[in-house]
Amino acid sequence: MMTPEKNNTDTFYEHFRLDKPTKIGGWIAKAFSRKIFRYAKLCPSDIVLEIGPGRGVFADICLRKNVEYFAIEPNPQMAESLQRKGASVICAIVPPLPQLEKQFDAVVMINVLEHMNSLHDALQVTRQVKEILRPKGRLVICSPDYLNLRHNFFNCDFSHNYVTTQRRLKQLLFSAGFEPVTSSFLSGPVGGFIAFVLSALISRAPFGVLSAMFPENKLFQKLYKLQLAFSRKVLIIAEKTH
Secondary structure (H helix, E strand, O other): OEEEOHHHHOOOOOHHHOOOHHHHHHHHHHHHHHHHHHHHHOOOEEEEEEEEOOOHHHHHHHOOOOOOEEEOOOOOOHHHHHOOOEHHHHHOOOOOOOOOOOOOEEEEEEEEEHHOOOOHHHHHHHHHHHHEEEEEEEEEEEOOOHHHHHHHHOOOOOOOOOOHHHHHHHHHHHHOOOOOEHHHHHHHEEHHHHHEEEEEHOOOHHHHHHHHOOOOOHHHHHHHHHHHHOOOEEEEEEEEEO
């Protein structure tokens, strides 16, 4: 594992590592990742790079399916955990992409683009991803839909900076040179039109306000996390053409 300067990554996203998921949260995360794996049509012959794998839920699926899996993870503890599972990991903050010696059939970014500091960073990383994809390679993105989360988009995570919606992500990918671009919606592990309706209903729940009013109440905190888990995500696959 390549490790950059200590001060750059040692505390990066440390709150996420310490915020342990509940049993139902873990189940939702696994079902959610399986849905993305199927939508991306990944197979054992593919070479896959995941940027920002976090706890490694999607990585577990790839490794179990014998996909040749690589990752870029900024948090050293999470990177080491992935390495122990058998993944090849580079510890680095993106952008820019670190030096990579391979080209990939797919690059996966789940809940990553919304953490970009600016449009410039989002465009830089998508253009750099295009350079490391093989012809007909796919960029798979899943990010929160701001139109559904609204204030919760920023409240749920201090590092959310770049606003992501279906329309904005499509425009970003076309600007980076990807075509064609296809998209869907997810609400937890539920997809398509049902996900759109389900997330619209869930967005009306008051758990965010209640957890703010009663920050020590564990029940409200868990219900708020459950609401966030079923908030609408945009799932996009963009292809690299010649």
